[in-house]
Ligand code: HEC
């Protein structure tokens with residue numbers, strides 16, 4: 001009775017093969033899962049050295065430092081933001097941008113690659129929106145060429161913090177200074193700077209605010225308010241002629257009240 005039954009041998013072989021495949025597959029799958037993380041030691045070893053300090057930006061040139069002051073005193077900061085970050089709402093803009101543009105970043109570098117391009121837009125402004133949206137004011141003659149070069153140097157340097165304090169705005173007179181009204185209209189009641197590119201003799205000077213003439217024409221707070229909030233484009237919107245910027249979307253409502261009431265009472 002030494003007879004061994006070999007009829008089951010193929011079947012057994014198949015079963016073993018299947019098991020072998022399953023085990024091998026299981027192992028393969030297991031080997032794909034990451035090994036268990038060793039529990040971290042309870043006390044962290046002290047770092048070998050302190051983290052590397054952030055690279056210090058190159059020091060600002062003298063021109064850029066002056067530009068940083070102008071950026072605040074000419075109210076660029078109130079429209080383009082601290083550090084030129086942009087983003088102040090410009091809701092009525094027909095051109096597409098819902099915010100006042102940043103003066104940093106790739107888009108800006110692409111469109112304003114050359115210093116001349118930056119200087120040109122500061123001088124000419126943008127008259128695209130003709131009063132409905134906030135436009136870039138023209139500063140032609142209000143800022144001289146040296147100041148425009150200084151502003152351009154600051155913009156090129158990436159508008160870093162240069163330690164220039166933003167003015168506190170508590171009174172109408174503060175608004176007059178903080179929003180650069182004084183730079184175009186001059187000391188209150190005295191008359192403004194020349195509007196060098198204007199062709200109409202009537203527009204040769206930026207008007208005085210607070211003069212008898214002013215109060216004759218702007219005899220209600222509503223009239224004063226409308227001009228400040230809405231701005232105005234003179235000379236059919238030709239570039240390089242200085243026009244009244246539209247401040248309505250930029251100034252806070254209480255600042256508008258301060259300046260309107262102050263101008264109305266300042267006689
Ligand atoms: C009343 C708001 C306002 C003030 C103040 C202002 N800007 Fe602008 N600026 C704008 C707007 C809006 C544009 C975009 C114009 C456009 O798209 O046509 C612009 C555009 C520019 C641009 C071109 C960038 C671009 O992408 O179009 C430069 C550069 C610039 N301003 C610099 C300045 C400087 C420097 C000052 C201060 C001397 C200043 N701006 C003050 C509103 C302002």
Ligand code: HEC
Nearest residue numbers: 137179180181184206207227228232233234242243244245
């Ligand atoms: C970039 C120069 C500039 C700045 C900055 C500026 N203005 Fe004007 N403003 C003008 C010009 C130019 C006119 C006259 C032509 C016009 O109305 O467009 C004017 C007109 C006015 C008028 C009407 C006076 C008149 O006799 O026509 C008022 C009111 C006024 N501005 C108030 C302000 C106030 C308030 C500020 C600050 C929040 C300010 N302006 C900032 C240029 C400027």
